[in-house]
Amino acid sequence: xxxxxxxxxxxxxxxxxxxxxxxxxxxxxxxxxxxxxxxxxxxxxxxxxxxxxxxxxxxxxxxxxxxxxxxxxxxxxxxxxxxxxxxxxxxxxxxxxxxxxxxxxxxxxxxxxxxxxxxxxxxxxxxxxxxxxxxxxxxxxxxxxxxxxxxxxxxxxxxxxxxxxxxxxxxxxxxxxxxxxxxxxxxxxxxxxxxxxxxxxxxxxxxxxxxxxxxxxxxxxxxxxxxxxxxxxxxxxxxxxxxxxxxxxxxxxxxxx
Amino acid sequence: xxxxxxxxxxxxxxxxxxxxxxxxxxxxxxxxxxxxxxxxxxxxxxxxxxxxxxxxxxxxxxxxxxxxxxxxxxxxxxxxxxxxxxxxxxxxxxxxxxxxxxxxxxxxxxxxxxxxxxxxxxxxxxxxxxxxxxxxxxxxxxxxxxxxxxxxxxxxxxxxxxxxxxxxxxxxxxxxxxxxxxxxxxxxxxxxxxxxxxxxxxxxxxxxxxxxxxxxxxxxxxxxxxxxxxxxxxxxxxxxxxxxxxxxxxxxxxxxx
DNA sequence: CTCCACTGCGTAACCCATACGCGCTACTAT
DNA sequence: ATAGTAGCGCGTATGGGTTACGCAGTGGAG
Numbered sequence: 258x259x260x261x262x263x264x265x266x267x268x269x270x271x272x273x274x275x276x277x278x279x280x281x282x283x284x285x286x287x288x289x290x291x292x293x294x295x296x297x298x299x300x301x302x303x304x305x306x307x308x309x310x311x312x313x314x315x316x317x318x319x320x321x322x323x324x325x326x327x328x329x330x331x332x333x334x335x336x337x338x339x340x341x342x343x344x345x346x347x348x349x350x351x352x353x354x355x356x357x358x359x360x361x362x363x364x365x366x367x368x369x370x371x372x373x374x375x376x377x378x379x380x381x382x383x384x385x386x387x388x389x390x391x392x393x394x395x396x397x398x399x400x401x402x403x404x405x406x407x408x409x410x411x412x413x414x415x416x417x418x419x420x421x422x423x424x425x426x427x428x429x430x431x432x433x434x435x436x437x438x439x440x441x442x443x444x445x446x447x448x449x450x451x452x453x454x455x456x457x458x459x460x461x462x463x464x465x466x467x468x469x470x471x472x473x474x475x476x477x478x479x480x481x482x483x484x485x486x487x488x489x490x491x492x493x494x495x496x497x498x499x500x501x502x503x504x505x506x507x508x509x510x511x512x513x514x
Numbered sequence: 515x516x517x518x519x520x521x522x523x524x525x526x527x528x529x530x531x532x533x534x535x536x537x538x539x540x541x542x543x544x545x546x547x548x549x550x551x552x553x554x555x556x557x558x559x560x561x562x563x564x565x566x567x568x569x570x571x572x573x574x575x576x577x578x579x580x581x582x583x584x585x586x587x588x589x590x591x592x593x594x595x596x597x598x599x600x601x602x603x604x605x606x607x608x609x610x611x612x613x614x615x616x617x618x619x620x621x622x623x624x625x626x627x628x629x630x631x632x633x634x635x636x637x638x639x640x641x642x643x644x645x646x647x648x649x650x651x652x653x654x655x656x657x658x659x660x661x662x663x664x665x666x667x668x669x670x671x672x673x674x675x676x677x678x679x680x681x682x683x684x685x686x687x688x689x690x691x692x693x694x695x696x697x698x699x700x701x702x703x704x705x706x707x708x709x710x711x712x713x714x715x716x717x718x719x720x721x722x723x724x725x726x727x728x729x730x731x732x733x734x735x736x737x738x739x740x741x742x743x744x745x746x747x748x749x750x751x752x753x754x755x756x757x758x759x760x761x762x763x764x765x766x767x768x769x770x771x
Numbered sequence: 772c773t774c775c776a777c778t779g780c781g782t783a784a785c786c787c788a789t790a791c792g793c794g795c796t797a798c799t800a801t
Numbered sequence: 802a803t804a805g806t807a808g809c810g811c812g813t814a815t816g817g818g819t820t821a822c823g824c825a826g827t828g829g830a831g
Binding site: 261262263271376378379380381382384386389390392393396397400405406407408409410411412414415418419421422423425426429430432433436444445447448451452454455456460461462463464466467470472473482485486488489490491492493494496497 | 518519520528633635636637638639641643646647649650653654657662663664665666667668669671672675676678679680682683686687689690693701702704705708709711712713717718719720721723724727729730739742743745746747748749750751753754
């Protein structure tokens with residue numbers, strides 16, 4: 258009946274389960290484990306977060322951790338949950354556009370604060386308290402737009418997809434210059450040079466034009482890039498909304514092929 | 515001078531390097547290795563592609579592979595390159611919107627054909643022949659729009675970000691139901707039920723409204739979702755273009771803070 | 772005909788996740 | 802009080818992985 262199908266540690270996160278009070282006093286806390294793992298990820302990247310390393314950092318044996326966490330992937334989810342801040346407070350006076358903009362920026366900030374988040378492989382739909390809070394927050398930013406519910410969902414998924422994309426780019430760049438010992442600018446400069454070597458003005462006229470234009474803002478000014486894309490998306494949403502409340506998403510009624 | 519900084523196998527992909535003709539005849543080809551790896555990924559997922567497994571499938575020892583490929587990540591890149599089709603032929607009669615739409619669809623199709631592609635961790639900017647071809651193709655779709663070069667780049671990155679996002683969702687869903695033995699629909703149904711259990715109409719009114727609406731098209735009809743998002747983005751681009759050629763991307767001249 | 776660049780590969784060092792079961796602890800029900 | 806038992810930490814073992822290193826042989830270049 259009330260079986261959520263969720264792992265035990267996640268049910269704890271939802272407050273559905275207490276730690277039992279039977280056996281010997283636990284020497285560890287889920288919190289301590291997750292905090293240590295997060296610290297490790299912040300300083301050495303997600304790849305450094307292995308059960309062995311976390312246990313060593315806590316001064317316990319590897320297998321102890323499995324009393325608290327079902328598997329490594331579960332630990333990853335808990336780490337994500339731990340560093341994800343609550344969504345911004347709703348501002349009833351603000352319109353949908355301002356609200357959604359704030360929502361997107363907050364989400365982006367969270368990713369940028371912990372770039373390793375983007376390295377966590379997603380294994381299923383979000384089922385943590387925080388992720389549902391963010392979903393709630395995003396949806397409610399669109400109340401008053403007259404869009405129907407599934408369309409709202411489509412909109413916030415589009416926006417958060419954009420956020421993820423841009424943050425992923427940052428994460429990649431970060432990984433690239435963490436691997437070698439280079440500065441971010443160096444990586445980009447080196448890349449531009451390499452590209453210039455490899456491209457052929459004949460076969461790649463457009464790329465050549467871009468390189469010749471000098472201003473490779475590609476990833477140089479991430480803020481501007483993000484803002485630019487978000488602006489375009491919001492413009493598209495605006496067009497959708499003003500097209501009338503009934504428009505919604507045209508459900509293509511599949512005719513027989 | 516002509517040092518690209520690229521790994522040897524990638525330089526081969528660009529045709530910059532021949533296999534030397536000295537020692538004993540190579541018993542393997544890069545092609546054979548990559549093909550085997552791709553096959554393995556298609557049938558058992560990217561996680562099954564280990565040097566050990568690939569070597570075993572080829573009937574050679576593990577270490578032999580390292581004569582052809584510098585590291586596992588390099589093999590991943592070569593796999594990506596191998597399965598990525600060339601971008602669609604440009605159609606000079608088509609406008610930018612049709613061209614870009616075709617471009618996006620082709621890219622999406624490539625991802626959907628090989629969902630494991632999305633599981634490859636990106637470690638740097640794209641530097642393979644195919645990825646440059648796609649870049650070229652995307653940029654040239656926007657010639658005639660009057661946008662300046664960096665803006666064009668921003669636009670195609672936005673679009674391909676959307677493609678990636680949607681495909682990633684598919685890949686996640688796929689991973690979820692490959693892991694357990696469930697059908698895709700079951701995963702979604704189960705998720706909806708779980709979410710309904712966990713959410714509280716008081717704390718999550720908007721999510722509840724969504725769930726009550728019945729039509730959880732969230733990931734149910736991926737095509738429609740993708741089309742919807744792409745349409746919004748293209749609308750945004752259209753607005754940008756018609757705003758005038760000089761508009762470009764407003765470069766925020768950073769005033770002193 | 773000699774040289775040596777290049778071949779495949781065996782070995783081994785080093786990571787990792789996790790199943791299983793032991794000895795023990797301390798709460799709960801009697 | 803006391804027995805029962807759920808829960809604890811952890812040692813051991815299994816089975817996976819990547820990759821450095823160096824050997825013995827090969828065959829084209831000089």
